Amino acid sequence: IDMVIMTHLHFDHSEYIKEFKKAKVVIQKAELDFAYNPGLYKGMFAKWMWEGADIMVVDGDVELFPGIWVLFTPGHTAGSQSVLIDTEKGRVIICGLCAIDANFNPPEVMRKVWQVIPPGIHTDAREAYNSMVRIKEMADIVVTMHDPKTFEQETIP
16 A cells, blocks of 8 residues: 555544555645644544654645545544545545535435534534535535445445
8 A cells, every 4th residue: 555545633543544654644734733733622633643654745635646636625623634536437525524424415404504514523613514515516426434324335436
């Protein structure tokens, strides 16, 4: 494995970063900056998990390979990112905000007010909302990392 894309650096997502000894680890600059100074969110980050890794810092939306992008999608964390992949079946975005399908497809009664519902854990609800709307508008398929249905699928898309 040559590259690992970290959607964010919460401890439950970054515990095994250093196991990928030959990989570049792609992290947003805003995420790295925040992880070193998280304030009241300090319990969510464990620097020892990524310190010493071969980190490739990106700033904003970046095309890593033809048809594979990281998108700056803050809100869940200060520098969370999502992964956009152009496929034959459409544009797939792996959502970096720890969401479930219902966050992107709220009940009809709620859609009269909100297009999406930000996840319960976030550093900025407004940024999370805007990032989710952006993802929903750009993607043909949204992969949510915390929805059990994601892990029941044999393939995506």
